[in-house]
Amino acid sequence: FDRRSGEVWLDGEFVEWQSARIHVLTHGLHYGSTVYEGERVYGGQVFKLGAHTDRLFASAETMDIKLPYPKAELENATRQLLERNQIVDGYVRPVAWRGSEMMATSARNNRIHVAIACWQWPSYFDPAARMAGITLQTAEWRRPPPSSSPFQAKASGHYMIATLSKHKAENAGFHDALMLDWRGYVAEATSANIFFARENRLYTPRPDCFLNGITRQTVIALAQEMGMEVIERHILPEEMGEFDECFLTGTAAEVTPVSRIDHYQFKPGRVCEALVAAYFALVQPAAAQGERHAG
Ligand code: PMP
DSSP states (O other): OTTOOSEEEETTEEEEGGGOOOOTTOHHHHHOOEEEOOEEEETTEETTHHHHHHHHHHHHHHTTOOOSSOHHHHHHHHHHHHHHTTOSSEEEEEEEEEOSSOOSSOOTTSOEEEEEEEEEOOOOOOHHHHHTOEEEEEOSSOBOOTTTSOTTSOBGGGGHHHHHHHHHHHHTTOSEEEEEBTTSOEEEESSSEEEEEETTEEEEOOOSSSOOOHHHHHHHHHHHHTTOEEEEOOOOGGGGGGOSEEEEEETTTEEEEEEEETTEEOOOOHHHHHHHHHHHHHHOHHHHHHHHHHO
C-alpha cells in the first residue's frame, strides 16, 4: 500500500505518497493514541463529510487529543486532495496521532499529527452479486463494557480484537466475524453494524458499547421512511434463528446482506433488496438522477 503513487496530506502539506512517513518511536504506534475516520467518495464528493469530521473531532476529544487544525481546514484539505488525486469514487482515511517526542505512557506534550489519504474505490451496484450475502463467524473476543473503554471514539486501540477476530474468521473460510458484547448479546461485525429482519420489522442492537455508525443511522432513517418498524433492543445469539434476513451497514460495507452466521442461515430477500437499492440511490445522486430521468 505504501508503494502507491499520488499525494497524501500530512501536517498541513501535500506530500508524495511514498514520503508520507512517521518515526518508529511514534506514540500512536506504541500506545494506540490514534483516532481515525473512514469516508466514502461518490461522484467526487464525500458522503456525509460533516458527520465524519464531527466524529473525528469527538473521537479526538474523547482520547485527549487536541486536533491542531479547525474542521473547515481538514474538510478543505480533503476536497483538494480528492481533486489532486483525481478520485471520483473512492475512500478517504483521515488519521490523527501523538508523535515521537516522549516514549512513555504519559505524552501530554507530544505533537499531534494529522494526515489524510485517499484512494480509488469504485462502488459497484450489482444487486445480484450483493444479494448472495456474506458469511460471519462468532468471534471469541467480546466488545468490552462501556466502563472499560471509551467506545464512542473511533480509536485505533478498539481494533486490536477486531483484526484478531477477522483473521480467525477468514482463516476458517468466513468473510467476517460477529462480535458479541461483554454480556453475550449480539454487538456488531468487525467494522460494520448489524441488522436483522423479520417480516417488515428491523431489529438491531442498541449501540451502548460500540460505534453508532453513520451508515447505521442513515439506514434506520431510510427504513422508517419506507414504512418499516425499527426496533433497537438486546439480541441474544440464540435468537438469530428466528430472523429471515440479516445485513451489515458501514461506510465501507454500505448495505451488505449476510447469508450465514455460524450455523444460522438467512435468505437475503425483500428487505435487503429494498435497503441496498435505497442506500445506493442516496449515496450515488448522479446514478439515481439518471434512473429518475429514465423513469
Ligand atoms: N463499527 C465499527 C467497529 C466500525 O469500524 C465501523 C466503521 N466505521 C462501523 C461500526 C460503521 O460505522 P460507519 O457507518 O460510520 O462507517
